[in-house]
Amino acid sequence: MFVKVCGLSTAESVQAAVDAGADAVGFVLTASPREVTPEQVRGLLPGVPDGVVAVGVFRHEPAADAVATARAAGLEWVQLHGHRTAEDVTTVHDAGMRLIRAVTMGAAAEEFGDLGEEVFLIDAAVPGSGESWDYASVQAKGLGGRKWLLAGGLAPDNVAQAAEAAGAWGVDVSSGVESSRGVKDLALVSAFVKAAKA
Numbered sequence: 579m580f581v582k583v584c585g586l587s588t589a590e591s592v593q594a595a596v597d598a599g600a601d602a603v604g605f606v607l608t609a610s611p612r613e614v615t616p617e618q619v620r621g622l623l624p625g626v627p628d629g630v631v632a633v634g635v636f637r638h639e640p641a642a643d644a645v646a647t648a649r650a651a652g653l654e655w656v657q658l659h660g661h662r663t664a665e666d667v668t669t670v671h672d673a674g675m676r677l678i679r680a681v682t683m684g685a686a687a688e689e690f691g692d693l694g695e696e697v698f699l700i701d702a703a704v705p706g707s708g709e710s711w712d713y714a715s716v717q718a719k720g721l722g723g724r725k726w727l728l729a730g731g732l733a734p735d736n737v738a739q740a741a742e743a744a745g746a747w748g749v750d751v752s753s754g755v756e757s758s759r760g761v762k763d764l765a766l767v768s769a770f771v772k773a774a775k776a
Contacts, residue, residue: 583770654676658680
């Protein structure tokens with residue numbers, strides 16, 4: 579099970595995720611309670627060892643803008659939310675970067691097609707709500723052998739069951755490991771990664 583812990587903003591939270599065995603860490607470089615600057619990310623990257631993927635997360639920014647910001651932050655992976663096109667994927671790849679393309683469960687059917695991204699992500703219909711949802715419904719999307727992450731409403735106590743119900747290749751968490759909005763609880767970070775991996 580591939581595990582990504584997103585919305586990290588302190589050296590301590592990065593360390594907690596890495597120590598627990600997370601495969602990826604996410605830094606939000608767009609308007610959010612979890613927003614960090616490229617300079618802050620550069621300061622946190624020394625805590626991310628080889629083998630752990632560091633991702634810059636963007637909402638509706640044009641792909642070229644996201645690439646430029648991610649590059650300024652020293653990142654090689656970008657995560658793009660919102661409606662995206664094959665051209666957006668090409669923009670990321672032409673910059674020598676890799677892409678996680680994120681859609682919500684409420685997105686149009688064609689959004690679930692493979693545009694050539696390295697990893698696909700399916701979020702709750704209302705992203706950021708922290709509400710759990712019908713994870714088994716993802717099975718109907720026919721994602722087959724693709725590498726894709728389940729997100730939205732996940733927490734240490736439901737991640738294993740949710741991932742199994744959805745048939746997910748991996749999981750992504752942010753609000754489910756926070757003590758308050760934007761503030762990571764280090765014990766919850768550790769518990770989540772361990773529960774997902776188990």
